[in-house]
Amino acid sequence: MKPTIVRNIKRADADVIRTLGQLGVATVHEAQGRTGLLRPYMRPIYPTAKIAGSALTISCQAGDNLMIHAAIEICRPGDVLVVTTTSESTDGMFGELLAVSCRAHGVVGLLIDAGVRDVADLTAIGFPVWSKAVSAQGTVKETLGSINVPIVCAGQIVHPGDLILADDDGVVVVPRLSADVVLGQSQAREAKEAQTRARARLQAGELGLDIYGMRAKLSQKGLVYRPADLEG
Numbered sequence: 001m002k003p004t005i006v007r008n009i010k011r012a013d014a015d016v017i018r019t020l021g022q023l024g025v026a027t028v029h030e031a032q033g034r035t036g037l038l039r040p041y042m043r044p045i046y047p048t049a050k051i052a053g054s055a056l057t058i059s060c061q062a063g064d065n066l067m068i069h070a071a072i073e074i075c076r077p078g079d080v081l082v083v084t085t086t087s088e089s090t091d092g093m094f095g096e097l098l099a100v101s102c103r104a105h106g107v108v109g110l111l112i113d114a115g116v117r118d119v120a121d122l123t124a125i126g127f128p129v130w131s132k133a134v135s136a137q138g139t140v141k142e143t144l145g146s147i148n149v150p151i152v153c154a155g156q157i158v159h160p161g162d163l164i165l166a167d168d169d170g171v172v173v174v175p176r177l178s179a180d181v182v183l184g185q186s187q188a189r190e191a192k193e194a195q196t197r198a199r200a201r202l203q204a205g206e207l208g209l210d211i212y213g214m215r216a217k218l219s220q221k222g223l224v225y226r227p228a229d230l231e232g
Helices: 014-023 025-031 068-074 096-104 119-125 178-195 215-220
Strands: 051-060 078-087 109-116 129-134 151-153 156-159 162-169 172-176
Touching: 014 025, 014 051, 014 162, 014 178, 025 162, 025 172, 025 178, 051 068, 051 151, 051 215, 068 078, 078 151, 078 162, 096 119, 109 162, 156 172, 162 178, 172 178
Parallel strands: 051 078, 078 109, 109 129
Antiparallel strands: 051 162, 151 156, 162 172
């Protein structure tokens, strides 16, 4: 594919993005049929980091962050930079100065299927990053790549403008075209879970087997209870 930058992409409604972000990765992932979860090696560089935004996708050569610099020119407030490399890399492709530039242009966070550096500085300025690795290994700025094209990041296909949600539980991508449906499903799941989250029945000693109606399932699957150990 010829190196390409697509300047303008469609993004989901800001209220939809914000509300899905408040619901959290675990709820949204379950609500959309347990799909869209990036591989668990993508971890936040500091605890309690949380973001929700539109994907601005970037394909870079391994060990080369030229296209990350190029992407900042076309980002919009609320975007999340989603970076992949053309071959596997753990080099530190993003650090404090890029984060300062990103923040000045309204970027809310970064996902990178490679490495980052300057973690203490990124944490100090509160710029949220989910990465595969942390490495002081530097990079060059030599090779062209592409921006705002479909990419694969940590095992998931990400299209430009897809919704990105990330928190301590991981990272999930929600396709832009199904965002409204997923929002409704997520809100319904949250309302259902809120009824059981009171914990009163569990605190009173009632078993989850009974609260969630799992005894019938155990029986249907052939589980047998014995009154005692037969060898006793």
